[in-house]
Amino acid sequence: MTSADTLRAFKRDGRIVVVGASLAGLRAAEALRDEGFTGSLTMIGDESGEPYDRPPLSKQVLTGWVPADGTTLPRRRDVNAEWLLGVPASGLDLATNQVRLADGREVPFDRVLISTGVRARPWFVESEAALDGVFVVRTREHAEGLQRALAAGPSRVLVIGAGFTGSEIASICRERDIPVTVAELAPAPLVGALGAMIGEIAADMQRAHGVDLRCGVKVTRLEGDAQGHFRRAHFDDGSTVDADVAVVALGGIRNTEWLRGSGLAAGVWGIACDTGCRALDLNGLITDDVFVAGDVARCPNPVYEYRLISLEHWANAVEQAEVAAHNMVSGQADRWPHLSIPLFWSIQFGVNIKSVGVPTFADEVVVTQGSVSDHRFVAAYGYRGRVTAAVSFNNAKWLDHYRQLIETAAPFPPPCPTPDQPVDMKPVPVDFPGPVLLAQGATVVVTGHDPGERRVTAVQQHR
Numbered sequence: 001m002t003s004a005d006t007l008r009a010f011k012r013d014g015r016i017v018v019v020g021a022s023l024a025g026l027r028a029a030e031a032l033r034d035e036g037f038t039g040s041l042t043m044i045g046d047e048s049g050e051p052y053d054r055p056p057l058s059k060q061v062l063t064g065w066v067p068a069d070g071t072t073l074p075r076r077r078d079v080n081a082e083w084l085l086g087v088p089a090s091g092l093d094l095a096t097n098q099v100r101l102a103d104g105r106e107v108p109f110d111r112v113l114i115s116t117g118v119r120a121r122p123w124f125v126e127s128e129a130a131l132d133g134v135f136v137v138r139t140r141e142h143a144e145g146l147q148r149a150l151a152a153g154p155s156r157v158l159v160i161g162a163g164f165t166g167s168e169i170a171s172i173c174r175e176r177d178i179p180v181t182v183a184e185l186a187p188a189p190l191v192g193a194l195g196a197m198i199g200e201i202a203a204d205m206q207r208a209h210g211v212d213l214r215c216g217v218k219v220t221r222l223e224g225d226a227q228g229h230f231r232r233a234h235f236d237d238g239s240t241v242d243a244d245v246a247v248v249a250l251g252g253i254r255n256t257e258w259l260r261g262s263g264l265a266a267g268v269w270g271i272a273c274d275t276g277c278r279a280l281d282l283n284g285l286i287t288d289d290v291f292v293a294g295d296v297a298r299c300p301n302p303v304y305e306y307r308l309i310s311l312e313h314w315a316n317a318v319e320q321a322e323v324a325a326h327n328m329v330s331g332q333a334d335r336w337p338h339l340s341i342p343l344f345w346s347i348q349f350g351v352n353i354k355s356v357g358v359p360t361f362a363d364e365v366v367v368t369q370g371s372v373s374d375h376r377f378v379a380a381y382g383y384r385g386r387v388t389a390a391v392s393f394n395n396a397k398w399l400d401h402y403r404q405l406i407e408t409a410a411p412f413p414p415p416c417p418t419p420d421q422p423v424d425m426k427p428v429p430v431d432f433p434g435p436v437l438l439a440q441g442a443t444v445v446v447t448g449h450d451p452g453e454r455r456v457t458a459v460q461q462h463r
């Protein structure tokens with residue numbers, strides 16, 4: 001049989017298993033059927049309901065505008081799959097090509113897609129995390145619980161962590177006229193994702209909307225009352241805040257533990273893969289039958305010097321899923337690379353924030369268009385004299401222009417494309433906090449060596 005015959009037979013009768021039945025998993029399943037895959041398709045997911053969308057969970061669901069169960073992802077087509085929901089995968093055996101489920105079942109596959117995403121990082125003291133009124137926001141149930149707590153009219157909400165999710169939740173509290181304190185270890189909100197300059201703008205924005213913003217402080221303890229309800233938070237500077245609701249928004253943990261022992265290059269930053277979404281094993285070798293997509297993937301991009309990038313971006317999950325699905329049913333010569341420039345959006349304090357590229361891959365930043373004080377501007381990010389990212393506040397229509405600058409490695413700082421050039425177009429250092437702070441709330445993580453560093457360290461292992 002030729003390899004074309006083998007591929008045809010696989011597309012007709014093969015067995016594909018998708019582990020992680022959410023955005024990336026569902027979009028991959030739809031793309032597999034669009035690609036003409038007629039074999040058996042099994043979707044494994046540890047959540048019990050149908051796949052749903054997460055971005056509204058920290059936005060429209062918390063305002064009460066959209067009910068939590070109104071976030072079900074629209075289906076683009078029938079995927080004709082067997083759904084094994086409400087049970088996590090607990091292991092992957094690449095010698096026998098089986099996914100092990102926590103209930104003891106084993107599901108055989110010819111090819112597997114891993115899209116197990118991220119879960120919320122919980123509060124670090126279990127008994128305090130269990131207090132009534134302490135929330136994280138990653139699932140529909142979390143958002144529903146928090147929305148109910150906000151609707152009850154709490155005296156104050158404490159948000160721990162001022163990344164995108166924490167800042168969006170603080171914004172919703174102000175919209176609902178609820179007093180809110182935001183505690184952030186870094187010097188400003190959003191600083192881990194967008195750097196110090198935008199961080200300062202975000203801080204001003206929060207304070208102007210009445211947020212009690214406390215930066216450079218750590219929450220050390222959550223205290224409850226006799227009924228087990230959260231009432232007070234203690235800070236490392238000795239101060240306290242009284243509140244009825246605490247939202248822990250300290251970023252996510254990638255769901256890779258179940259792959260321990262599988263031989264895949266899976267760890268805290270996700271599962272390493274090539275641009276074709278094929279997983280790498282521990283030796284860095286491509287595994288032909290294991291694919292990765294979405295928040296759990298760590299994928300290289302030539303624009304960013306082939307460094308492995310982990311993204312928690314909706315658009316990335318969709319695009320990567322489509323590339324993975326195509327490659328799962330294509331021969332080597334027809335495979336696609338996943339090379340798109342990352343895109344992200346957030347809405348907070350009446351401002352539509354969008355980014356293109358990887359802002360953390362930069363050494364300088366400059367406002368290129370508009371006015372910071374009007375909260376309508378674009379800032380471009382550069383690395384060693386070329387454009388690597390851009391962020392817009394209420395000015396998203398220009399981002400496609402910046403995407404093209406990034407793709408063509410245009411010189412930094414770029415000229416202003418409109419007459420609204422700011423008076424002072426002087427680049428400043430981008431100034432990201434160190435890795436410890438970054439790890440807490442970053443939605444984009446560039447791993448590998450520091451871009452300014454060109455050293456490899458050999459570690460001798462003594463037996």
Ligand SMILES: Cc1cc2nc3c(=O)[nH]c(=O)nc-3n(C[C@H](O)[C@H](O)[C@H](O)COP(=O)(O)OP(=O)(O)OC[C@H]3O[C@@H](n4cnc5c(N)ncnc54)[C@H](O)[C@@H]3O)c2cc1C
Binds near residue numbers: 054088165346
């Ligand atoms: C509150 C919130 C707001 C957001 N807002 C934005 C935004 O404004 N803009 C933006 O670009 N992105 C946003 N995102 C990010 C976006 O939602 C994610 O990028 C997207 O959900 C990633 O999809 P995914 O399928 O890769 O992973 P996930 O959505 O995390 O899905 C992974 C699925 O796998 C399941 N799973 C995990 N382990 C196992 C296992 N062992 N076995 C079986 N199943 C398992 C999980 O329970 C989950 O159902 C937001 C995310 C959240 C949580």
